[in-house]
Amino acid sequence: MGEVRYGEWVRVERHGERVAELVLDRPAAMNAVSTAMAEAIAAACAALAADRTVSVTVLSSSSEKAFCVGADLKERNSLTDAELGRQRPYARAAYTGVLDLPMPAVAAVHGYALGGGFELALACDLIVADASAVLGLPEVSVGVIPGGGGTQLLPRRVGAARAAELVFTARRVPAPEALDLGLVDQLAPEGETARTAALALAARIASNSPVGLRAAKRALRLGHGLDLRAGLDVEDAAWRTVAFSGDRAEGVAAFNERRPPRWPNP
Numbered sequence: 001m002g003e004v005r006y007g008e009w010v011r012v013e014r015h016g017e018r019v020a021e022l023v024l025d026r027p028a029a030m031n032a033v034s035t036a037m038a039e040a041i042a043a044a045c046a047a048l049a050a051d052r053t054v055s056v057t058v059l060s061s062s063s064e065k066a067f068c069v070g071a072d073l074k075e076r077n078s079l080t081d082a083e084l085g086r087q088r089p090y091a092r093a094a095y096t097g098v099l100d101l102p103m104p105a106v107a108a109v110h111g112y113a114l115g116g117g118f119e120l121a122l123a124c125d126l127i128v129a130d131a132s133a134v135l136g137l138p139e140v141s142v143g144v145i146p147g148g149g150g151t152q153l154l155p156r157r158v159g160a161a162r163a164a165e166l167v168f169t170a171r172r173v174p175a176p177e178a179l180d181l182g183l184v185d186q187l188a189p190e191g192e193t194a195r196t197a198a199l200a201l202a203a204r205i206a207s208n209s210p211v212g213l214r215a216a217k218r219a220l221r222l223g224h225g226l227d228l229r230a231g232l233d234v235e236d237a238a239w240r241t242v243a244f245s246g247d248r249a250e251g252v253a254a255f256n257e258r259r260p261p262r263w264p265n266p
Helices: 035-050 074-076 081-099 116-122 152-160 160-169 175-181 194-206 211-223 228-243 246-256
Strands: 001-004 008-016 019-024 056-061 066-068 106-110 110-113 126-129 134-136
Touching: 008 035, 008 134, 008 194, 019 035, 019 194, 056 066, 056 160, 056 194, 066 106, 066 126, 074 134, 081 116, 106 116, 110 116, 110 194, 116 152, 126 175, 126 194, 126 228, 134 175, 152 160, 211 228, 211 246
Parallel strands: 019 056, 056 106, 066 110, 106 126, 110 134
Antiparallel strands: 001 008, 008 019
């Protein structure tokens, strides 16, 4: 297990051989995403994407109060229009960095996940929350719109009408309702944190084929929204990247020998 820091407010920790945890580590500001923090998130994601030994990434927070409260509005308030325009690519790179992670990504939501904070969670494949979680996209209440993927990712998760209601009202959703609406996929057991539950889920996922996990994610992401025939072609292309791999050979051998698989190193 090791730790690598990216700037002042982002770090990556390893858990076992194949799970990485990307930690938002600006607790004094409830992980409000400044320009510097956005650059750090993007850099950490780029490093993770290039690391073939990572099978699952967990996105978590060191704050006791919040997963992430979104953009750093104090910084935003100090920017001129021109400066805000120049800052935009850095913000986008942070969200797309999480979205483009090639391995499964699990968000561990504790406390507030608002605006860009919720969008970072939406960029993950699965969202685990605990009883403290409060989620929402309140951007229209401060004169902007969700700009970290929220208008596109939320409808894909909960449907167009439900996403519209949540965006237009800017309301905050507590954990039990978030589970009912499909905003999150799992609630941590009573007394357990989202981080603990997310790491346990990640370990379970990471026991599977590293090559298979990345190929399955690619097929799920690229095939979404395509017509059935085109989607099946995407799936077939992903299948071919796994079918002739060492992981497939080891998986079949382990099944026949009734033992846990020992996945080849990448």
